[in-house]
Amino acid sequence: xxxxxxxxxxxxxxxxxxxxxxxxxxxxxxxxxxxxxxxxxxxxxxxxxxxxxxxxxxxxxxxxxxxxxxxxxxxxxxxxxxxxxxxxxxxxxxxxxxxxxxxxxxxxxxxxxxxxxxxxxxxxxxxxxxxxxxxxxxxxxxxxxxxxxxxxxxxxxxxxxxxxxxxxxxxxxxxxxxxxxxxxxxxxxxxxxxxxxxxxxxxxxxxxxxxxxxxxxxxxxxxxxxxxxxxxxxxxxxxxxxxxxxxxxxxxxxxxxxxxxxxxxxxxxxxxxxxxxxxxx
Amino acid sequence: xxxxxxxxxxxxxxxxxxxxxxxxxxxxxxxxxxxxxxxxxxxxxxxxxxxxxxxxxxxxxxxxxxxxxxxxxxxxxxxxxxxxxxxxxxxxx
Numbered sequence: 001x002x003x004x005x006x007x008x009x010x011x012x013x014x015x016x017x018x019x020x021x022x023x024x025x026x027x028x029x030x031x032x033x034x035x036x037x038x039x040x041x042x043x044x045x046x047x048x049x050x051x052x053x054x055x056x057x058x059x060x061x062x063x064x065x066x067x068x069x070x071x072x073x074x075x076x077x078x079x080x081x082x083x084x085x086x087x088x089x090x091x092x093x094x095x096x097x098x099x100x101x102x103x104x105x106x107x108x109x110x111x112x113x114x115x116x117x118x119x120x121x122x123x124x125x126x127x128x129x130x131x132x133x134x135x136x137x138x139x140x141x142x143x144x145x146x147x148x149x150x151x152x153x154x155x156x157x158x159x160x161x162x163x164x165x166x167x168x169x170x171x172x173x174x175x176x177x178x179x180x181x182x183x184x185x186x187x188x189x190x191x192x193x194x195x196x197x198x199x200x201x202x203x204x205x206x207x208x209x210x211x212x213x214x215x216x217x218x219x220x221x222x223x224x225x226x227x228x229x230x231x232x233x234x235x236x237x238x239x240x241x242x243x244x245x246x247x248x249x250x251x252x253x254x255x256x257x258x259x260x261x262x263x264x265x266x267x268x269x270x271x272x273x274x275x276x277x278x279x280x281x
Numbered sequence: 282x283x284x285x286x287x288x289x290x291x292x293x294x295x296x297x298x299x300x301x302x303x304x305x306x307x308x309x310x311x312x313x314x315x316x317x318x319x320x321x322x323x324x325x326x327x328x329x330x331x332x333x334x335x336x337x338x339x340x341x342x343x344x345x346x347x348x349x350x351x352x353x354x355x356x357x358x359x360x361x362x363x364x365x366x367x368x369x370x371x372x373x374x
Contacts, residue, residue, distance in 0.1 A: 078374045166374035191373045194309045209352060214370060215341040220310050221373030231374075257345065257352075259368055261308060264317070268308075268366070270345065272352040 001039060004029045008040050015059070017045045022136070034066075034092060037136035041066055047136070050090055061247050062090055066136075068246045071095035071158045073146045073174055075122040077226055078188050079164035080112040081235030082242075087130040087137045089243060096126040097142045097154055109228040146170065151177035160242045163187040163207075164235070166221070168214050175200060175207040184245050188238040192224025193263035195234040199241045199252040205275045206255060230262060301325050301361040303332065308368045311338060323359065330355035332365060344370040 004025060011021035017040045025036045040047055041063040046054060050062055057065070070091050072079045075098035086094050101121050102113040112125040123141035130139045142154055146165070151174070155161060161178050163185055165171050171187065178185040182202045187210075189196050198206045237258065244250040259268040300322040307315055315336060323332065329346055333355065346353045347366040359365065 074374045076374055164374045166372065168370065168372040171372065189371045189373060191371045192309070194371055196368075196371050210345055211370065211372075213341050213343050214372075219344065219370035219372035221371065223310060226373050259308065259345075268347065269350070270347045270352055271350055 001029065001031075004031065004036070004039055005043055008036070008043060008045055012040075012045045013048075015045055016048045016051055018048050022047060033136045034138055038063075038066060038092075047090075049134070053090070057089075057243075057247070061249075065090045065243070065246055066092040068159045069093040069095065069157055070160050070162060070242055070246075071097065071155050072162045072164055073097050074164035074166060075112060075126050076100070076106065076164070076166060077109045077190065077231035078235045078238065079162070080110045080122075080126070081232050082162050082164055082239050083126050083130065083139070084111055084133070085236060085239040086242065087134045087139075089239065090134070091137065091242075091246070093138045093140065094126075094130065095140045095142065095154065095158060096123045097144065097146050098122040099143055099145045109226055109231050111232075146174060148173050148177055152181060155181055155183060158183055160245050161185045162238055162242060163189075164238070166218075168211050168219065171207060172211055172214075179203065186238045186241045186245070188234040189219070190226055190230045190234050191219050191221030192226070193230060193261060194220060194224070195230050195260040195262075196257055197234055197237045197241065197253055197260075198257040199245070199254050201254060203275055204255065206257060206272050209272060210257065230260075233260065233262070299325055301327075301359065301363075303327075303359055304362070304364045305332070305336075306364070306366040307336075308366065309371070310369050311336075311367055325361070327359050328355065329353060329357050329359065329365065332359070333367065336367070338367065342369055344368045 007025050022036045026033050044059050046059045072082050075096050102117045106113040117125045121143050123143050127139045127141050130137050161183050179202050185200045187198050187207050200206050241252050255272045255274050257270045304320050306318045345368040349364050
């Protein structure tokens with residue numbers, strides 16, 4: 001597509017590509033907006049929407065984000081914010097998995113829920129929201145329960161999985177599936193003023209340790225509910241972890257659990273001994 | 282003396298009258314009706330599980346045990362000056 005490349009280069013302002021040029025290129029060459037974005041980033045032209053990313057994420061890394069595929073399991077409190085932030089970050093493909101529709105009790109915190117989306121599938125709302133905020137990002141919706149039986153199909157070719165579930169046994173199943181498939185997993189959980197985040201690479205067992213004494217039912221969220229700010233914060237930390245894993249930058253919360261208490265503003269970083277298999281002994 | 286109410290084997294007291302001081306910290310719902318942070322005395326060699334019983338926290342409600350900033354298990358023995366923190370299960374999304 002040399003003509004497309006020339007078209008984009010002509011319309012770039014230095015190395016910034018305005019949105020109208022991306023739209024015009026898609027129309028003129030009858031290609032998708034994701035295809036235009038990949039062409040631009042491959043030419044080291046930065047879509048202008050990402051110009052405030054650039055000090056943290058240079059154009060080559062923006063291309064790596066665009067070429068990555070992240071699965072978000074659960075599109076409620078945590079998952080909604082994660083999807084919003086991944087789309088604005090410029091992750092090219094988001095797999096959104098959730099069987100539920102929005103209900104009124106979701107409105108206090110779930111960013112994809114509005115009075116007009118009540119009764120609508122959460123994954124459909126995710127598709128519509130991302131199409132609205134960043135049409136160069138593709139959302140693949142699966143309106144199903146994640147389960148070990150469908151895990152391999154749902155998570156095929158995924159670079160990172162985000163655990164935004166609300167069920168402890170399903171979280172444990174997901175950790176097993178990700179270990180089997182060799183996919184890094186970013187875990188976040190919330191309840192009331194409290195939350196936790198950890199990142200697990202294949203062979204690690206932090207999540208299994210966190211829930212090793214679980215017998216049945218839910219955690220503190222059963223008593224404490226979920227206000228608006230806890231999912232927003234925990235989802236943001238999860239998204240930062242996803243970004244670092246894709247880019248190979250920084251220090252993820254591997255073999256660590258960040259424990260968050262917003263009521264007393266206490267943050268605890270707990271160290272886990274690496275699992276022997278994971279460190280290759 | 283507070284230690285009279287502890288659920289620790291009597292022979293530990295009889296063998297050794299010494300006590301060790303443990304700094305306890307509780308998180309989230311575990312604070313309700315208990316405390317946020319408190320130093321308590323236990324016989325040397327007391328395991329984490331005995332402290333959990335002493336605090337009357339059902340073990341299946343424990344999400345994580347943190348001993349001196351590291352993840353720990355209930356059978357680990359405590360030592361003088363240890364910092365022990367208990368977190369409940371958190372699972373919402």
